[in-house]
Amino acid sequence: MERIDDLCADFEHKWQTDQSPSIDSYLTEDIPPDERDVLLAELIVLDVDYRRRRSEQPTEQDYLDRFPDKDQVIRDALRGNGQPTRAFHPPTVEQLGNRFPTLKITELLGAGGMGAVYKARQEGLDRVVALKILPEEFGHDVKFALRFTREARTLAKLNHPNIVSVYEFGHVDDTYYFLMEYVDGSTLRDVVAAGQLAPAHALTIVPHLCDALQYAHDNGVIHRDIKPENILIARDGSVKIADFGLSRLLGDQNQPSALTGTHQIMGTPRYMAPEQLEGAHGVDHRADIYSLGVVFYEMLTGELPIGRFAAPSKKVEIDVRLDDVVLRTLEKEPQRRYQRASQIKSDMQSIASGDGAALAPTQLMGTDSPRDRGHTSMGIQDQELAGRLLLTRRQLMERVESSLRPLFAGQVLQILFGVALIALGAYCWAPNTHVPHRLVSGVIVHVYGLFLIISAANVLVRVKRIDTSQPITDIRERLNGVRNFSLRVGPIIGFAWWLIWIPVVVAAGFDPVLHPNSLYPSLIVGVIGLAVSCGLYAMAMKSEHWRQKLGGRSVTNAQRELTEIEQANIR
Numbered sequence: 001m002e003r004i005d006d007l008c009a010d011f012e013h014k015w016q017t018d019q020s021p022s023i024d025s026y027l028t029e030d031i032p033p034d035e036r037d038v039l040l041a042e043l044i045v046l047d048v049d050y051r052r053r054r055s056e057q058p059t060e061q062d063y064l065d066r067f068p069d070k071d072q073v074i075r076d077a078l079r080g081n082g083q084p085t086r087a088f089h090p091p092t093v094e095q096l097g098n099r100f101p102t103l104k105i106t107e108l109l110g111a112g113g114m115g116a117v118y119k120a121r122q123e124g125l126d127r128v129v130a131l132k133i134l135p136e137e138f139g140h141d142v143k144f145a146l147r148f149t150r151e152a153r154t155l156a157k158l159n160h161p162n163i164v165s166v167y168e169f170g171h172v173d174d175t176y177y178f179l180m181e182y183v184d185g186s187t188l189r190d191v192v193a194a195g196q197l198a199p200a201h202a203l204t205i206v207p208h209l210c211d212a213l214q215y216a217h218d219n220g221v222i223h224r225d226i227k228p229e230n231i232l233i234a235r236d237g238s239v240k241i242a243d244f245g246l247s248r249l250l251g252d253q254n255q256p257s258a259l260t261g262t263h264q265i266m267g268t269p270r271y272m273a274p275e276q277l278e279g280a281h282g283v284d285h286r287a288d289i290y291s292l293g294v295v296f297y298e299m300l301t302g303e304l305p306i307g308r309f310a311a312p313s314k315k316v317e318i319d320v321r322l323d324d325v326v327l328r329t330l331e332k333e334p335q336r337r338y339q340r341a342s343q344i345k346s347d348m349q350s351i352a353s354g355d356g357a358a359l360a361p362t363q364l365m366g367t368d369s370p371r372d373r374g375h376t377s378m379g380i381q382d383q384e385l386a387g388r389l390l391l392t393r394r395q396l397m398e399r400v401e402s403s404l405r406p407l408f409a410g411q412v413l414q415i416l417f418g419v420a421l422i423a424l425g426a427y428c429w430a431p432n433t434h435v436p437h438r439l440v441s442g443v444i445v446h447v448y449g450l451f452l453i454i455s456a457a458n459v460l461v462r463v464k465r466i467d468t469s470q471p472i473t474d475i476r477e478r479l480n481g482v483r484n485f486s487l488r489v490g491p492i493i494g495f496a497w498w499l500i501w502i503p504v505v506v507a508a509g510f511d512p513v514l515h516p517n518s519l520y521p522s523l524i525v526g527v528i529g530l531a532v533s534c535g536l537y538a539m540a541m542k543s544e545h546w547r548q549k550l551g552g553r554s555v556t557n558a559q560r561e562l563t564e565i566e567q568a569n570i571r
Helices: 002-016 033-053 060-066 068-079 093-099 136-140 142-156 188-193 199-218 246-254 286-301 321-329 341-352 380-432 436-464 472-495 497-507 516-540 544-550 553-567
Strands: 103-112 115-122 127-133 166-172 175-181 185-187 231-234 239-241
Touching (some): 142 166, 142 175, 188 286, 199 286, 286 341, 321 341, 380 497, 472 516, 472 544, 472 553, 544 553
Antiparallel strands (some): 103 115, 127 175, 185 231
16 A cells, blocks of 8 residues: 555656656556556546646546456546445544543544544643544545545645644544644634624734645645635634645545536535536636635625625725735636735735725724724734734633623522512512501512612623623723613612611511511611711722722623733734
């Protein structure tokens, strides 16, 4: 298999260097007959692939005429189906741990029809890695074993900061696997779905994707499935493309499927180039450029460019010259698109470094007004900073949300307590309308319970309206609204207990509290306590320090988190 793999690699290298290698020259006499059949099948698959990239249209009959005694090998090569025929169920962490004793597998990160990814630790190297396994069904295909080795060796050579690195590959029993770089962060899909991707962020991400694609294309590797799910953004802001070449590996036998009339295709339809979707013959690296354009458009507008779609500047505030860049990547005809991914990055840099006075308004991080944005172009350093801070902002905003959770939980409990007081009050006054002290006590408790529910519901609504994807000034304003409301209703809820406990215990059936020897001292102490508390509260409200303390610990902690974000120059 290693010898066949080396011959296939050499055959592919000649195609990549603009040569036209002959299959016959590789079928030497020193190769045993059974190995020669496997080699022939793989060379035919490669030959079809590269001839189509040159817009040629090879047919099955071409190869049958050249190798008349190998008709079954040729048909198997061109008509094979490399896709699993049954649903894939990822093994449990425990099951996989038994197969990979050198790894400490901690969790399943995700799974789909074509495999599963686990988080693991290489104890010997003390590093966290991602383990991707393929369905066991592939393990029964000898030709897939050869193809896996060849493609995996190619992927392992892709050493680029914007491509997820492949550390190791192989198979254990019938399970083929990749051991890859673990990226601690989110997929671009998660970021877009959260609504936290400003146009400025998109302008920082795309150049990195261009670098990765250009590097891969220069090395003869086409991704074929560029989409937000395959783009990772680490917590430090770095951007990486995952699953490079996996589409070809899993669908290589389908690549020449037009020869059989099945027109099977690889990729995700919403992000695929027209020629890829139609099963055309000349699909090449420009299909990746189209997919990148779809991702670019979605990052800017939040929508997919389907049907008759508007230019990005019609939907968001960006430099109108970026329309030409985006729309050129989305040209239906490959020859009208950018021919190299590096050209996209070059044009974006030219726009970013141009004359700011000539630019249309651009949504920038850290600007204060549309007027300011209209006279500012985003420099490359600002773009890089925005990219690094994207996930940092998300992570810090999660801390803001976490700070507010105790407040939210407390208000829910207050509502439940209010419901209990309403029930207690009704229990007291409803059957005792003819007993004045029980009627009055019950009504007071009932009304107080209603007030607790209304005030807590008001706080809950205000908290839910805090959108951490909005500018920090908006978030702080809403937090101040929560704090000011709490400061207004807090004394009514809390200080009232100097006196409200009396009707509560009456409603609970403890009438002796109304005896003069108990009631009058209680009222005197209650009135004095209420007056002193209100006085101290009024004095404390003159100090911002005490306003923060009395406004609630949750809001204060959230405000503190916002201050840290602002000090880090994150907007």
